[in-house]
Amino acid sequence: MKTLINRQFDFMGKRRIAFAISAALILVSIVSLLFQQLNLGLDFTGGTLVEVRYAVAPSLEAVRQTLEAAEFRDVSVQTFGASTEVLIRLQQAFDPEVGDQVVQLLRSGGESVELIRAEFVGAQVGEQLRDQSGLGLLVALGIVMLYVAFRFQYKFAIGALLALMHDVIIVVGIFSLFQLDFDLTVLAALLAVIGYSLNDTIVVYDRIRETIRKSRIDDMPAIFNEAINLTLSRTLATSGTTLLVLMALLLLGGDMIHYFSIALIIGVVAGTFSSIYVAAALLIAVKLQRVDLMPPKKEDAEAEEELP
Numbered sequence: 032m033k034t035l036i037n038r039q040f041d042f043m044g045k046r047r048i049a050f051a052i053s054a055a056l057i058l059v060s061i062v063s064l065l066f067q068q069l070n071l072g073l074d075f076t077g078g079t080l081v082e083v084r085y086a087v088a089p090s091l092e093a094v095r096q097t098l099e100a101a102e103f104r105d106v107s108v109q110t111f112g113a114s115t116e117v118l119i120r121l122q123q124a125f126d127p128e129v130g131d132q133v134v135q136l137l138r139s140g141g142e143s144v145e146l147i148r149a150e151f152v153g154a155q156v157g158e159q160l161r162d163q164s165g166l167g168l169l170v171a172l173g174i175v176m177l178y179v180a181f182r183f184q185y186k187f188a189i190g191a192l193l194a195l196m197h198d199v200i201i202v203v204g205i206f207s208l209f210q211l212d213f214d215l216t217v218l219a220a221l222l223a224v225i226g227y228s229l230n231d232t233i234v235v236y237d238r239i240r241e242t243i244r245k246s247r248i249d250d251m252p253a254i255f256n257e258a259i260n261l262t263l264s265r266t267l268a269t270s271g272t273t274l275l276v277l278m279a280l281l282l283l284g285g286d287m288i289h290y291f292s293i294a295l296i297i298g299v300v301a302g303t304f305s306s307i308y309v310a311a312a313l314l315i316a317v318k319l320q321r322v323d324l325m326p327p328k329k330e331d332a333e334a335e336e337e338l339p
Contacts, residue, residue: 039260042307043252049308060204069207072214073152078122080152081133086143088114101136109286186317191232194310198228198301202294216291224298231306238262243324270303
């Protein structure tokens with residue numbers, strides 16, 4: 032047991048494999064975003080929401096096919112709370128009679144269906160706000176880069192920025208690849224992922240800087256391995272407890288925060304990975320040296336004086 036606790040993992044020795052995995056995930060994400068784009072929810076597009084209650088839990092695929100056969104477009108069907116309550120999203124202009132039309136269609140198969148509500152959902156995030164959100168995200172990343180450069184060194188800022196971009200692209204790419212609903216809750220989760228990933232990266236960077244200054248060797252991969260192993264228990268404890276909470280939210284939190292939980296789970300896993308294999312390993316790629324962290328030597332006042 033003691034041997035396992037004191038075991039040192041060679042993270043930097045596997046950095047090329049990790050880089051290949053990250054590059055593949057990012058490539059797939061970008062290709063998916065270019066060709067499939069995001070499956071934007073009603074928060075972004077606007078449309079009609081209809082909630083119905085069945086006597087017996089229905090097949091969601093059968094409900095979707097019934098509505099699509101009636102020429103309803105962009106139909107999204109999911110359970111809402113109980114398995115007998117179904118939430119139907121239609122990306123179309125609101126019609127006061129749409130609720131009754133949907134219920135009549137669903138009753139045509141002999142099922143007992145009750146209309147709970149039918150309402151219009153406006154696009155809470157229009158084109159202008161989407162543009163502003165994108166600009167705000169870029170500004171936030173720029174501020175993060177300046178903060179890390181000021182607190183550590185500009186090479187650290189490059190690694191932190193690329194790590195954050197890595198996490199955001201992978202989360203968004205997975206939502207695009209599997210066509211999961213991207214709504215305001217997912218956007219909030221994305222911002223939370225940025226904060227989580229940055230916090231984890233700062234912890235690793237702080238220990239790397241401290242280890243470099245204390246170490247008497249110039250083998251950067253060995254120094255990085257030592258620093259990462261020193262923070263490994265803290266990283267795993269934080270990520271593990273966070274994932275336990277998120278799994279509980281995913282399984283028990285209901286449909287309203289379903290995709291929020293998925294986005295955060297993906298983000299926590301990607302953030303933990305990137306804090307080691309992107310943020311830290313990139314410091315080797317940008318050739319971080321001990322001299323980069325050493326404060327400039329101050330010349331003695333007497334040495335500055337000109338000799339007579």
